[in-house]
Amino acid sequence: DTAVSQTPKYLVTQMGNDKSIKCEQNLGHDTMYWYKQDSKKFLKIMFSYNNKELIINETVPNRFSPKSPDKAHLNLHINSLELGDSAVYFCASSQEIALDEQYFGPGTRLTVT
Amino acid sequence: KQEVTQIPAALSVPEGENLVLNCSFTDSAIYNLQWFRQDPGKGLTSLLLIQSSQREQTSGRLNASLDKSSGRSTLYIAASQPGDSATYLCAASGGSYIPTFGRGTSLIVHP
Numbered sequence: 001d002t003a004v005s006q007t008p009k010y011l012v013t014q015m016g017n018d019k020s021i022k023c024e025q026n027l028g029h030d031t032m033y034w035y036k037q038d039s040k041k042f043l044k045i046m047f048s049y050n051n052k053e054l055i056i057n058e059t060v061p062n063r064f065s066p067k068s069p070d071k072a073h074l075n076l077h078i079n080s081l082e083l084g085d086s087a088v089y090f091c092a093s094s095q096e097i098a099l100d101e102q103y104f105g106p107g108t109r110l111t112v113t
Numbered sequence: 114k115q116e117v118t119q120i121p122a123a124l125s126v127p128e129g130e131n132l133v134l135n136c137s138f139t140d141s142a143i144y145n146l147q148w149f150r151q152d153p154g155k156g157l158t159s160l161l162l163i164q165s166s167q168r169e170q171t172s173g174r175l176n177a178s179l180d181k182s183s184g185r186s187t188l189y190i191a192a193s194q195p196g197d198s199a200t201y202l203c204a205a206s207g208g209s210y211i212p213t214f215g216r217g218t219s220l221i222v223h224p
Binding site for chain 2: 043056058107
């Protein structure tokens with residue numbers, strides 16, 4: 001009965017490839033987020049969607065494109081993968097943006113070789 | 114731009130000790146401050162959320178306080194246990210709606 005789920009859990013791919021990470025939440029929240037945690041464990045927000053509308057876009061390269069088909073899903077598509085994209089990507093959700101408790105998914109560890 | 118600092122970066126204590134983890138933020142115009150724990154290879158688990166109008170929140174052995182004027186929050190863990198071993202992160206959410214995380218305090222509680 002997972003609240004925020006992500007697939008896949010691990011993703012190993014070569015430079016230049018395009019890949020997607022999927023996220024789903026069953027909490028009925030209006031807001032979803034994507035975070036990147038680098039090798040030094042620093043967690044930084046990438047995007048936030050509220051009711052399928054993009055609210056936050058934090059100077060992320062345009063190779064990264066989030067897509068929200070509905071309130072319960074926020075997918076992350078990455079084009080032309082680079083070595084520096086290797087990290088753990090976390091999806092999260094909350095009812096209202098910046099006002100409510102955030103719930104995190106288990107993370108997707110992306111390794112670009 | 115909001116900056117969040119957590120001190121200490123690492124802490125190793127014997128079981129049973131009472132602990133204080135510190136989180137400071139540079140911009141006091143925040144909506145709330147949230148504390149999380151992260152176990153190795155796992156996602157973040159929310160511990161406590163303090164709204165800007167509140168001074169503290171409690172859950173079991175955990176107590177978090179917030180002093181907006183000084184830009185500080187503390188997480189107090191009473192009677193620490195080995196199961197408390199994890200990385201503890203704080204995040205401040207401000208007027209730009211951007212949650213800003215600290216780099217965490219890595220805690221080891223040994224039996």
